[in-house]
Amino acid sequence: MSIRNSLKDLEKESVEQGKKISQIILEDQSAEIDIPCSEVFLRMTSNFHVMKESVTEGTENGKAFSSGTCGSDSRRLHDYLRKGHNICGDILSGALIKSLAVSRYNSCMGRIVAAPTAGSCGIIPAVLLSVMEERGLGEHDVVMSLFNAGGVGMVIASRATLSGAEGGCQAECGSAAAMAASAVVELLGGSPEQCGHACAIALKNTLGLICDPVGGLVQVPCIKRNAMGTANALVAAQLALAGIQSAIPADEVIDAMKAVGQKMSSDFKETAKGGLADTPTARRGMG
Numbered sequence: 531m532s533i534r535n536s537l538k539d540l541e542k543e544s545v546e547q548g549k550k551i552s553q554i555i556l557e558d559q560s561a562e563i564d565i566p567c568s569e570v571f572l573r574m575t576s577n578f579h580v581m582k583e584s585v586t587e588g589t590e591n592g593k594a595f596s597s598g599t600c601g602s603d604s605r606r607l608h609d610y611l612r613k614g615h616n617i618c619g620d621i622l623s624g625a626l627i628k629s630l631a632v633s634r635y636n637s638c639m640g641r642i643v644a645a646p647t648a649g650s651c652g653i654i655p656a657v658l659l660s661v662m663e664e665r666g667l668g669e670h671d672v673v674m675s676l677f678n679a680g681g682v683g684m685v686i687a688s689r690a691t692l693s694g695a696e697g698g699c700q701a702e703c704g705s706a707a708a709m710a711a712s713a714v715v716e717l718l719g720g721s722p723e724q725c726g727h728a729c730a731i732a733l734k735n736t737l738g739l740i741c742d743p744v745g746g747l748v749q750v751p752c753i754k755r756n757a758m759g760t761a762n763a764l765v766a767a768q769l770a771l772a773g774i775q776s777a778i779p780a781d782e783v784i785d786a787m788k789a790v791g792q793k794m795s796s797d798f799k800e801t802a803k804g805g806l807a808d809t810p811t812a813r814r815g816m817g
Contacts, residue, residue: 534558535688537726537780540681544722551712551722552674555681575673577643581632581655584642588631603753604630621664622764628656629760633753646683646692649699649741649748650706652756654679657710657763661717675717679709682729689781690788694741695800697791699752703759704736704787708780710763711770720771730776730783732766737783737790740798742805744812751806 534540534555544551560567589604604627616623629652636642636651645654654676662672683692686705691697711728720728736759744750776783797804806812 534681534684537682537685537729537784540685541722541726550674550678550716551681551725552677552716555677555684556674559677559680571673574676575669578669578673578676580641580643581645582659584632584635584640584651585628585655585659586631587640588633588635588638589627602634604628604634618761621660622761624663625656625660625760625764626757628659629653629756630753632656633756637747637749637753645679646687646705646709647694647702649694649743649752650702650756650759652753653703653706653759653763654710654713656756656760657714657767658717661714665718667717671717675713678716678725679713682709682712682725685781686733686784686787689784691791693800697787698739698794698799699741699755700733700736700739700787701791702741703752703755704733704739706756707736707759707763707766708733710760711766714763714767715770718767718771720767724770724773726780727774727776728766728770730778730780731769731774732762733780733787734776734778734783735762735766737787738794740794740805741800742798742807743800743802744807745815746802746807750812 540551540554544554547554556567556570560570589608607630608627611623618626632642632652632655636648642648642651645651658672658675661667683705686692686708691701692705694702708729711732712725715725715728743752795804
């Protein structure tokens with residue numbers, strides 16, 4: 531299998547073959563690991579089920595954070611919305627609950643899917659599950675959209691990085707939002723080109739986002755950045771589906787993200803030496 535390092539090429543191949551991006555990636559993976567497409571699909575389905583379980587567990591599980599820096603934010607938001615306090619609409623509000631739930635469960639050492647990293651694990655599940663529920667979509671199509679997200683992630687990893695230690699949070703929550711946005715566009719019938727625009731819009735919205743974990747833990751501010759990334763992905767998908775295009779092609783946005791990450795001080799790349807990690811409150815300790 532050729533290394534996927536260009537969304538433009540992937541979009542072109544999708545159009546020429548008359549296949550969705552997800553189908554191309556599924557077939558690539560099947561050839562790469564030499565197992566049938568049906569088996570690869572079942573493995574992705576298993577990942578999807580873990581995502582669903584992490585939403586449930588993150589919302590309902592009462593397990594405490596050992597560090598004491600975070601609480602049951604997903605439950606608080608859920609209870610608040612049940613009282614009729616909803617300014618974001620049902621789909622975004624539901625997605626925010628899910629993103630907080632998965633991130634919380636990760637911080638509780640629960641079983642999650644790194645999508646593409648543990649620090650950004652809440653965005654893709656939250657976006658896809660919320661759209662699935664809102665539109666009444668079947669599991670098969672949603673699982674297939676995960677292959678689209680994976681294809682975008684492979685391109686970002688090839689051209690730049692998915693690591694906060696290399697590129698800051700733009701490489702984690704930014705990449706997750708870009709992957710989720712592209713996946714949703716395909717899931718809702720968008721074209722391969724629209725998938726690329728959604729990816730570009732989501733990623734450029736996070737350019738320069740630093741990684742500054744308080745206490746070196748993926749909790750503060752990471753959990754709330756998952757919520758932000760979830761909203762970003764939905765916004766980017768909505769714009770792309772409406773026919774709004776990114777003036778800068780997705781591949782160039784990815785390259786720009788890499789360049790920004792290379793110029794970023796190491797204090798802002800997962801070292802807990804700068805940003806929010808270096809505030810008086812963080813230095814005093816939050817536990």
